[in-house]
Amino acid sequence: MPSEIITPPASWSPRIVAFFCNWCTYTAADLAGVSRMKYAPGVRVIRLMCSGRLDPQFVFDALRQGADGVLIGGCHPGDCHYSEGNYRMLRRFRLLRRLLADLGYEDARVRLEWISAAEGDRVRVVVNEMTEQLRALGPLDLPGRISEWNRELAGNAPGAPSSAAASPVPEVSHA
Amino acid sequence: MNYSYFPGCSLKGLGRAYEESLIPVMRHLGVEMTELPDWNCCGATAYMSVDERQASILAARNLAIAEKAGGQDLLTPCSACYLVLNKTKHYLRETPAMRAEVQQALSRAHLDYSGNTKVRHPLDVLVNDVGLDAIREKVVRPLTGLKVAPYYGCQLVRPYSTFDDAWNPTSMDRLMTTLGAEVVHYPLKTKCCGASLTGTVPEAGLRLTYILLLEAVRRKADVISTVCPLCQFNLDAYHGQIERRWGKVRVATVYFTQLMGLAFGMSPRELGLNRNFIPMAPLPPLHAQPSESSTP
């Protein structure tokens, strides 16, 4: 499907949506800041209380909305502030990766890292590494692909471009 | 057990007794060594002082030939070669720019370098691959009563080798004990012998040698056991000059492989022991029958 192949401009830099748990990785990212470590600016962090809160829907939605990669950060095994949440995430991640692979996504698109509150430098290393890997893979640009796919349609697909497309089927929300 | 073998320039010249003892000892233990085809000088310390790009290419050519020859571990008896080859490997891994440059040079000779070949020293191989138990089985003439000062020198244990401690290595100590010898406490075991300076700045280089010899004599060693052709030459060849400067410190310096050969029952001559300036005193006659000690 040649139309789908996306050639990034030279200056292109990947966008990473990161979900960090409040206690370890978010704090580590704060520490990286306090220590003035420098890393790639393409990453955007969403704070969750625990990696156990990370609903796989969030990962898919981030990709669906245009992220080139998703980074998930939690406490090291055994260190979860809520004792087990990171194990639950680990299991989701293992299956998620397999499912994504079946759908053509490279492993580097979604990454899980255990980063403790003290490992500010690890945040830097991981973000930079992931940025490089994604740069090598090129843009994912799912929104772009969808409009590309939809070009075969005779008319405009409903709700195609903007945010409404986030919901796969328009539905009323429950009262 | 199969290894590629990189003798290095010294083993063909000043250090030929090392090769003369290494080969039969290894063969005796069932270790095969195949000399690397058309190997070149590793560059030693001197080349690195002139041009680091060329020095890396020199070493890398050998590594690449070893890979091409089948990728077995590359055995090199000279501490300088061991260090240079290991260091080059290390830097090629660490520095992509250098690696690219070296790769380009190698490609001129249709060689390729993947970084997989391991560089090993015979001491490492003997103690860790062959094993002290296998060695003990071959001892027919235990070196009982012989006091050995184990001298490792600087470049074998520092800083890229991982098989022994950089400050207080013990593999040769354990090997000597296995041969039946007595190991003297020799705190200078990893001190530099000054080999690169004895010829050029003797007042500095020779003094280091002198201190090593002096301490071995003080600790009542019968013999110093070395792992490196340069160390052996240095500790052996300059007694005259040393005596003239600081006084007499007579003690023989031999290769650890020569001591192994003796314990295996080989003759001093076939081990190249006749090549020493300061000869090693002949071993006292055996009390027990050799056949007895060879049965465990």
Next chain:
Amino acid sequence: MPKPKIAFYWCASCGGCEETVVDLAEDILGLVAKVDIVFWPVAMDFKKDDIERLPDGALAASFINGAVRTSEQEEMARLLRRKSAVVVAYGSCAHLGGIPALANQFSRETILRFVYEDAPTMDNPGRTRPSPDSYDSGNRLDLPKLHSQVRPLAQVIDVDYTIPGCPPTPALTREAVTALLEGRLPAKGSVLAPDTALCESCPRKASKPADLTFTRFRRPHQLLVDPATCLLAQGVVCMGPATRGGCGALCVSGNMPCTGCFGPTSRVKDQGAKMLSSLCANLSARETDEIDAAFEGIPDPVGTFYRYGLAGSLLRRRIEHSTTP
């Protein structure tokens, strides 16, 4: 007062939904008397022209089943949209892509090559493939174009309501049609089925343990399924907790796990993701290799979690490699 005009149409589907409509039509003859079916290709001989000639919005409602896979289906869907006041997506395929959407794991080229060239039963030495400008004996055939992927109806036209199921139950359909005719219109976009997941109405519900924990997963043929115990509790992936109820729990009553045809509740964007999340959370393994070993019991995650919903899921389909090598 003229009877309201109604149309039925099928796109990419197996025909099961049509069958339901037929059942329904027999069931509610009285109702048929109240409406005027102006278009129903499976049962009556109408032409596209008949619809085109109607003024826009003339149809009270169109019930479209099947997903959109070809240009012809798209064209008909758009036509019916224009002519109808209300469009109802009928059945799983129209709702989320349905079984046909499993084809979204393959590119159009892969599909065409297999079907017309590589399939073991195929005898096609000329490697002819149908295309919009195919010729037969010199005549241009004007065949429909195969789209790059399967789409639920709502990704092609504006849909007012959805009746889910593979196929929808007659009861649900009856209830929906009656409501429409009586003008009891729910909010636009509604899925006309209960918004609570299946477990609530499952006959096995009482057997659910309080500590639902998995050590491994198995498929129904790998064990003797106990007919009275919750399937999940037996380690069989049952999509019941992630799927709207309203189906009458037919599969689970037939000793088969729910495969999710009613789609997610309104609170969930992606049914498969949610089911996956829940299953993984309740798995007991902690070490990576133990975890992976347990997942060997789910050899086809896409087919398991998106049996009916791949096209309507957040990610929609398999993507092609993102960069030129």
Next chain:
Amino acid sequence: MNGTNHNGIRIGYYICHCGHNIAGVIDCGEVARRIGVLPGVVVSRDYKYMCSEPGQELLRQDIRAHDLNRIVVASCSPLLHEHTFRTAVEDAGLNPYHFQMVNIREHASWVHTDHAAATEKAVDLSRAAVMRVRHHRALTTTRVPINPAVLVVGGGIAGIHAALTLANAGKQVFLVEREPSIGGHMAKFDKTFPTLDCAACILTPKMSSVRAHKGITLWTYSEVAKVEGYVGNYTVTVRRRPRYVNEALCIGCQECISACVYREPKFPDEFNVGLGKRKPVYIPFPQAVPQVVVIDPDRCLELKTGRCKKTCVDACADRNAIDFTQKESLEQIQVGNIIVATGFRLFDAKRIPQYGYGMYPNVVTSLELERLVTSSGPTGGEIRLRDGSAPRSVGFILCVGSRDLKTNRWCSRTCCMHSMKLAQLVREHTGADVTVFYLDIRAPGKGCEEFYDRSLKEGIQFVRGRVAEVTDWALAPEEEGKLVIRVEDTLAGFVRRIPVDMIVLAVGMEPQSDAQSVRRLFNMSCGTEGWFLEKHPKLAPVSTFTDGVFIAGCCQGPKDIPDSIAQAGAAAAEAMALIDRGYIEQEPNTAHVLDDCCGCKSCIPLCPYTAISFDAGSQKAVINEALCKGCGTCAGSCPSGSITQNLFDDDEVFSEIEGLLHA
């Protein structure tokens, strides 16, 4: 601004310059402009210091003047100022949870150098917050009562001081110590810098007060095995090892020790770091608290073989305190707060073979020297070489194991000082020549530089240089039979060889070997080095990331006794602040089950606090809000999407994602 009339949502957006910290990298004005045009945004401003009083006042005024009902502040980490701004918002009459904070300092301006990209990022993060805050609901906090009892773990000077402070304030304290006596490292010292007052004179009264205090339950020879619950309501299980002596009956007369079948002390004595000997039945040191003997099961003949004459039991006679049947026991206690003061361990000098520790008998550690100079020590305060003679020259090597990437990279902070202390004592006791080999003298504490001065005046030699090696081979006649230190005298600029009789290694401090498991036990974090991590070095130096768990003393990092005590006091005060308020305000980020729950029970085993249960009546899951700690695992897992989590609800997170990605 096009904010009006967007479903009644009226958002105020504020971006903080933080002086230069943010504005130096991010174009705040530009961000404010771009956020100002988003739907629902009524006010959009940039301001120099949002957390300052005028900054907060700006918020409050705008809320009133523009009828704002949602506030977003883009500034530093929410862990720093979320509370500040929520309070400000609340003061202006808004629900504090109608607020969202954006972290553009720690997560953007401080970590990026590309100004344009950082500005873009600030816009994205702000847009995400603006979109998310629309979904925020008004929430109220809940209050949970606090158990006023406190557990103190570790009976070193820090633990002792914390326990006494709390007990003196009338709180009930449990003090758990692993060793048979409290006292920690300090109990082993002779004098303490910088005042040179006697360690025992300060410590012994404190230890006795611990024993005497009614409010303190002291459990020595014990360790914490399990901690459950959360701030205000912890249930702690303590494992008590058997000492084979009934603590209530033993009066500390020590007649059993004299009577023991081992006539002479035979076994290395832990308290004297192996320099002295003890019997199988022993008291760690004369001032030990509690004054109760211990029987070492690995040494005692009866406990090892069951065939001893048990002369100790006879000696104890009708006091009947010895009990060979004692078993390990587990005790449970309920506390509201925990103070961890488990201290440090010393660097193992054998790891630096260059210094000859373990090879040359006259190379000792500073702690060994502490025991040698103490009059109650194994030599009665005589500093002696192994051959019994007095040293005529002593060298102190500093930074052993510290400030070295191969071992520990940190400065151990007290070794400069305690080496100078010991050097003075050595001169005082023996008149020997003393040379201190140092890297930098770190004497920044109060009275410490003066102490350095005094050391210079005492005639102690200082050589600046890290010692390269200690050997026993002589090159010059004066070196024969001595230990030779080889070092570059970096101030003189040449290498020196200095022969001495005795060498003292100023070994550094390390985290306890079990620091990792202890940290897990109490749900704390460690820095990469292994010291327990404080919540914030300046804002919350004795708090941890777990509410109700505090740290004090050297378990947090190397420090001297005054600092350890100061921290202990601070930790006690923090605990008291919680206790005296009487309740904990819980963040309302709890989860809730909707009516749409199908009762699949999937969520029930997921909750780490067993907050979820199945309601037989409604056939649905229910969450006990008081137990829920807001991890959100259940919400992330419910397959039918029937659990919501306050502050982290699906629609909030989805709109955050959307806001991040849609320019």
Next chain:
Amino acid sequence: MKITRTIKYESDRVKGFCDEIMRIPGCDQLQACIQCGTCSGICPLSIYMDYTPRRVIALVRSDFKNEVLRSHTVWLCASCYACTVECPRQIRITDIMYGLKQRAIKEGIYPRNFPIPVLAKEFSKMVLRKGRITETLLVMRLFLKANWRAVLGSWRLGFGLMRTGRFVLRSERIERQSELRSMLTGKNGGNGGIPKEKS
């Protein structure tokens, strides 16, 4: 007694020199030096050096290029790596010494009266030409170049070598010399840029 002025002016520094050295692989840690002197203390040759290794680091760090490159220190370094292994900052001092030697040769400002740089150059020339080193020949060349009188002085050693069969006069060489040369010099054929020998 001769009195010399030792003050340094800013113009004595060659700015950028430190950065240049730090760009050499392995030398990037140079700036982390805490001037502890471990390197000098452990160095077996520091007692002969005009600047101890620690001072060399300090001089490089402050861009005193001329002072460093003219010093004997770098040439006295015997590459024993003791300093590198012992440095608490894991600075690879030995490699820094190599970097300095290379620059001294490149710039031609090494101490002329000193035999070691001569040896290094002779060594590399022999390798470039033959691919291997024949020690005895190298030593003879060196003595001829640097100090012909020393040859006479060490006749005893040479004699001993002959006696023990270690005096090799047959020059060792590899087979594919031109291959090696083209790899090293990046040029094919010719003499590969080997400096013309002065006879």
